[in-house]
Amino acid sequence: MSTVVNCHEIVCYLQDMMNKRQIYLYTGLAFLFVLSYMLTSSNEDHNDLSENVKIAVREVGNQLLLYNEDNSSLILPVKEVAQGSYELSFEKSLFILPDQLVKIIDSTFQKSDLPKNYRIEVLQCSDQEVAYSYQIKEDKESTIIPCMGRSLPEQCYTIEVKFLNRAALISRSRTLIIVALLSLTLILLEYFLRKQKTSNSLSRSSQQFAKIGSFKFYPDQNKLVKEATEISLSKKECELLAIFISRPNEIIKRDELTKRVWEDNGVIVGRSLDTYISKLRKILMADTSIKLTNVHGVGYKLETI
Known part of the structure; x- marks a missing residue:
């Protein structure tokens, strides 16, 4: 007489491997979907922010020219010289009062709902030396605004805006969606693993004789x-x-x-x-x-x- 047969080991092993491959496949596809969404969302967010920044920076240039009582000279196209870094140039020379520059930029950026951590550098066109710079941060203690009240002589300047916190490029709503998708992926993985375990247990139980x-x-x-x-x-x-x-x-x-x-x-x-x-x-x-x-x-x- 034969002894008790649990389940054919080779068959059970192959079934387990197939089930695991399906789980890994579904999980991998879910993670690829989330990763693709993250990359696409990040790129879309960056493009949206970049356009908003260019509009805001251009408005800063317009306000500076108005302060210089210049209604005719051109503001050159705003360039994104690096990720999170933008350059504002002018057709003609102008003088800059730091107090006014800080107020104009602060007011314009707030209206445009731009990130609140940034550094401003005023560069001389002739030698690219920094004529004036300051730093704004949400943490007030880290904010640095030197030399208030001293005006910069009239000459050609380039103003560079650098955003310090690149995490701000991703909106909160998209971050929440990404977290939700990752959580859903983990929940589905746990569900499939439990289902496989229960199915294997029932299968083995039904084959014991x-x-x-x-x-x-x-x-x-x-x-x-x-x-x-x-x-x-x-x-x-x-x-x-x-x-x-x-x-x-x-x-x-x-x-x-x-x-x-x-x-x-x-x-x-x-x-x-x-x-x-x-x-x-x-x-x-x-x-x-x-x-x-x-x-x-x-x-x-x-x-x-």
């Missing part, structure tokens, strides 16, 4: 299967049969059977054992290669050929 002659005994499902016929067993019949199958061709005493099936559960039996043995004997008679026999005065034995 012991072979008795031409019968297949499924102890977890309380049934015997002979060819295509299923025979339901009571809980006690199932417990008794499991004991006999674990010790074939061996005499098992009545006292042991009653103790393990009844008395261990707090129940004392009289003739119940004989009744259940009789029922099992009738069921097993369908296969002549096995026999459940009575050893008078001792117990019972499951004989197999």
Whole structure:
């Protein structure tokens, strides 16, 4: 007689690998989607910010020219010289009063809802030396605005705006969406892993059986299967049969059977054992290669050929 068969190891291994590959595939696709969204969103946010900054910086140039009582000279196109860094140039020379420059830029940037951490540098066109600079930060203690009240002589200047906190390029709403997508990906991964574990457990449980002659005994499902016929067993019949199958061709005493099936559960039996043995004997008679026999005065034995 064969011993208890858990599930075919090779088949189970292949099933596990296929399930894991599906999980990894879905998870990988989800992460690629999130990553693509992050990159696309970041690029879109940067483009939006860049356009807003150019408009705001151009307005700063317009206000400076008006302060110089210049209504005719041109403001040259605002350039993004590096990521987060913009350059404002003028057609003609102008004088700059730092106090006024700080006020104009602060007012314009607030109206445009631009990031609040930036550095301003006023460069001389002739030698690109820094004629004046200051730094604004949300942390007031880190804000540096020197030399207030001293005007810069009239000449050609280039004003460079550098945003210090590039994280501000991503809007809060998009950040929340990205966090939500990542969280959803992790939740789906956990769900698939749990589903796979449960499915594998049920699959293995449904395939556990012991072979008795031409019968297949499924102890977890309380049934015997002979060819295509299923025979339901009571809980006690199932417990008794499991004991006999674990010790074939061996005499098992009545006292042991009653103790393990009844008395261990707090129940004392009289003739119940004989009744259940009789029922099992009738069921097993369908296969002549096995026999459940009575050893008078001792117990019972499951004989197999």
